[in-house]
Amino acid sequence: MSDLGAFPNGLEALEDRLRQDLAWLELPAKAWVPPRVVDGRPVVDVVIIGGGMAGLVASGMLKRMGVANHVVLDKAPAGREGPWVTFARMRTLRSPKQLTGPAMGLPALTFRAYFEARYGREAWIALDRAPRETWMEYLVWYRRVLELPVQNGISVDAILPRDDGMLDLICRQGGREETMTTRHIVLATGRDGLGGPFVPPIANGIDRKFWAHTADEIDFSALTGKRVGVIGAGASAMDNAATALEAGVAQLDMFVRRKELPRINKFTGIGSQGVVHGFAGLPDEWKWRFLNYAMGQQTPPPRPSVQRVSSFPQAHLHLGSPIIGLEQEGDHVVVRTPKGRYAVDFIVFGTGFKIDLNGRPELAAVAPYIRLWRDRFPTPAGMSNGELEASPDLGEAFEFLETEPGACPALAKIHCFNFPATLSHGKLTGDIPAISEGADRLARGIVRSLFVSDREKHFENLEAFDTPELLGDEWEEDKTGVLPELSSERT
Structure with missing residues (x-):
């Protein structure tokens, strides 16, 4: 087997192979969706909000299915x-490199193919996880390489249902407002896509200059020589520490x-194609049972992340230490736990994210009509879970459903392709392992709807199609109409 090697045309050779693979598979499919125009402007068939990994693979799947x-x-x-290069502060990805x-099932499009094309086979073998x-x-x-139609520097201020069943997006770019009309919207907005960072109410009593969430921009150079407290011990908390x-x-x-600290990553331990494709088919009580248990066990931080922190002698781990008080004293904050009081100059909250539809201004026009799991399914005794209760109840193509049928039909055209889709569909929307399978399910549903x-x-178009398959000269009719006589004599 040839090695593309770490030479200047390694990526060029890989891209040639990818083009060949796509050509052999006749991808992308030809465009087939009839164009529409409203209010004098063309309608966009699908708008994907978010150009991260989920948004890119959703775009790739739509393109390959002919939704150009x-x-x-x-x-x-x-x-x-x-x-990845903003608030993620780990050295490497947490997922295995392979x-x-x-x-999307294309070998030449994998991270391994890309990495080997740039750095060579030996570098891949030596690699632990992807930086x-x-x-x-x-x-x-x-x-x-997929020539995906990404537009940067554009925020979406509002999603507004139209009387004709389509949706208007109020977009802003460089201070200029523009309205875009679309038939479908995909919210590929990540971990906090239907809410935002969760900070416990106890932080309300201290000045904002004294704390940040792990998802915030943090000037770590300003903390040199200071005392820092980190609340939480998940992966992001460890990386920030x-x-x-x-x-x-x-x-x-x-x-x-x-x-x-939790030690076992439960959900990863049972990962399989059965989970990927079967989770959505589980009865409601089993979906809840699986996720409530996994969330209760919590996901351990990666071992290298913990060792990255523990290697510093000035790092101190306080287990069994929930925060029972924060007190601002002059130029610092005192953290109170059942085990004592600790003076810190700055606090980083590694306390995860929340689902809060009312906290997303772009969803203000539709949020009151979105059906949540608390509307669908009574919480089982002993399994109360605020995040699951607030999760949206989604249809087969990740589309929102209405709390009251007929109250907001446009919800069927808004697809929740972000982390809060997990209870309805499993882990297909926010993590690396099954993101292609999730995008395939999403794109097929949108194609069906269109x-x-x-x-x-x-x-x-069917009636108007008139390209002949036969030209009439393939086989001329026998016009004699006479059958040859059969002999009555026996031989």
Whole structure:
């Protein structure tokens, strides 16, 4: 087997192979959706909000299925979409390097193919996990080679249902407002896509200058020589603690409610194609049972992330230490736990994210009509779970459902392709392992909806199609009409 090697044309050779693979598979499919115009402007068939990994693979799937008239909008500058080079502070991805992720079943589109083309086979063998900056470079390459229609620097201020069943997006770019009309919207907006960072109410009593969430921009250089407290011990909390230590903080205290760190990643341990394709078919009570148990066990931080923190002598781990008080005293904050009081100059909350539809201004016009799991399913006794209760109840193509049928039909055209879809569909929308399978399910549902909606036009096209298969000269009719006589004599 040839090695593309680490030479200048490695990517060029890989891209040639990818083009050949796509050509052999006759991909992307030809465009087939009839164009529409409203209010004097063309309608976009699908708008994807979010140009991170989920948005890119959703775009790739729609393109391969012939939905050419779609666009991806992202508020970030090109190359800074998603968390990878913004608030993600781990050194490497947490997923194993060999996962195919957004490759859509195409070997030449995998991260491994990209990495080997740039750095060679030996470098791949030596690699433990993908550096997050290299993963971002891979996604930039992915977008380029598939020629995906991403537009950067555009935020979506509002999603407004129309009387004709379509949707208006009020977009903003560089202070200029524009209205875009579309038939479907995909919310590929990540972990906090239907809410935002969760910070416990106890933080309300201290000045904002004293704290940040792990999803915030943090100037770690300003913390050099300071005392820093980190609340939580998940992966993001560990990564932020390590970044602070590497910036030269004088002391770091990590406060953990649990009496010991979780050690087993339960859901990953049962990962299989059965889970990927079967979870959505589970009865409601089993969906709830699976996720409530996994969330209760919590996901342990990666071992390298913990070792990255524990290697510093000024790092201190406080187990069994829930925060029972925060008191601002002059130029610092005192953290109170059942085990004592600790003075810190700055606090980082590694407390995860929340689902809060009312906290997303772009969804204000539709949020009151969105059906949640608490509307669908009575919480089982002993399994109360605020995040699951607030999760949206989604249809087969990740579309929102109405709390009251007929109250907001446009919800069927808004697809929740982000983390809160997990209870309805399983882990297909936010993590690397099954993102292609999720995008395939999403795109097939949108294609079905578009075709059904345009059935009259497609039938007109059927009637109007007049390209002959036969030209009439293939076989001339025998016009004699006479059958040859059969002899009555026996031989």
